[in-house]
Amino acid sequence: MDEYQKAAEMIAGSKAVAAFSGAGISAESGIPTFRDPGGLWDQFDPDEVATSGGLLKAVMRKPELIRSFFLQTVEIFEQAQPNPGHVALQVLEEMSLLKTVITQNIDNLHQEAGCTRVLEVHGNLFRGRCLNCGRKQALNKRELLARVKKFFADESGFELGGLLGIMPNCPHCRGLSRPDVVMFGEAVQQMPEAFAAAESCDLMLVLGTSGVVYPAAAIPYQARENRAQIIEINPTDNYYGSISEVYISAPSGQALPKLVDLVKDLL
Ligand SMILES: [Zn+2]
Structure with a gap:
């Protein structure tokens, strides 16, 4: 058999x-397996873009790298069915x-x-988690991707504060939220x-x-x-x-x- x-x-x-x-x-x-050869981790150091501390530092020190990472990621998720x-x-x-x-x-x-x-x-990239109260909210995938794209469209640069503003605020307490994904080093x-x-x-x-x-x-x-x-x-x-x-x-x-x-x- x-x-x-x-x-x-x-x-x-x-x-x-x-x-x-x-x-x-x-x-x-x-969606490329980030770990495999040719994956995103060949281009981007996960310590820089996939830990929350590293990401904040990289945003300030290497904004062009972060912009490229986000724009490539958006394109991948836009096309994935x-x-x-x-x-x-x-x-x-x-x-x-x-x-x-x-x-x-x-x-x-x-x-x-x-x-x-x-x-x-x-976790799920298309869910927000409130940094203040911890509540989660489902996000509209197309809208979120469009917001990221729009934010990084300006080649002259971006503000760190604006980056946080891409995610909709918490509907319960209006706190800032982050994508509800498990980054390296998180539970x-x-x-x-x-x-x-x-x-x-x-x-x-x-x-x-x-x-x-x-x-x-x-x-x-x-x-x-x-x-x-x-x-x-x-x-x-x-x-x-x-x-x-x-x-x-x-x-x-x-x-x-x-x-x-x-x-x-x-x-
Ligand atoms: Zn909240």
């Missing part, structure tokens, strides 16, 4: 599937098989594909919920993650500990080889739609 058939039978026989996704599934939507892998997960949710998506991605693409229960351990989010989802699933799809960013990378091991079966889909490597029953060496956007079709034939 080939790996696809085996995986489809496991999914069809499962009561609660959880998906654990990483940068690979976003890369298929055109959910891919067939994201869509296949939504279909699995609609079939009442998939219960939860746990993602390390911050791009909102699982939600844009229609998945309704998404845990985001590294991960929703981990208790993610571990609970890992413990209550009987099958976990591990998608496009190299399993190196802890603590999130421990989530599949937690699922395995609680006797969930593991299917890993990744064109690069079988990173979770020690715990996966099935490994499919393909991008999620190819493998998942094929699996969904096979599962439909079985039900």
Whole structure:
């Protein structure tokens, strides 16, 4: 039996599937995996642009670098759409098989594909978090990207204060807000919920993650500990080889739609 058939039978026989996704599934939507060669970290030092302290310093010392980083990032997110892998997960949710998506991605693409229960351990770029009261607010992606673009359009420079003004103020206390993403060195989010989802699933799809960013990378091991079966889909490597029953060496956007079709034939 080939790996696809085996995986489809496991999914069809499962009561609660959880998906654990990483940068690979976003890369298929055109969002580069920042860590890989050719990614943004080849051009920009993450210590400068992906820590809040570094970012503030870089804004003052190297405004042109920051401008270039933001403009490139905006372009990437403007063009990124959910891919067939994201869509296949939504279909699995609609079939009442998939219960939860746990993602390390911050791009909102699982939600844009229609998945309704998404845990985001590294936050969401299109959500604001109030620096004063801590409350969160969902932001309109197009509007936010347009504001960033407009802000950096002027080549003659920008004011640090203006940068903070890109984010809408908190609707509750009018405080300044920041994007609700986990920057390097900051605490991960929703981990208790993610571990609970890992413990209550009987099958976990591990998608496009190299399993190196802890603590999130421990989530599949937690699922395995609680006797969930593991299917890993990744064109690069079988990173979770020690715990996966099935490994499919393909991008999620190819493998998942094929699996969904096979599962439909079985039900
Ligand atoms: Zn507030």
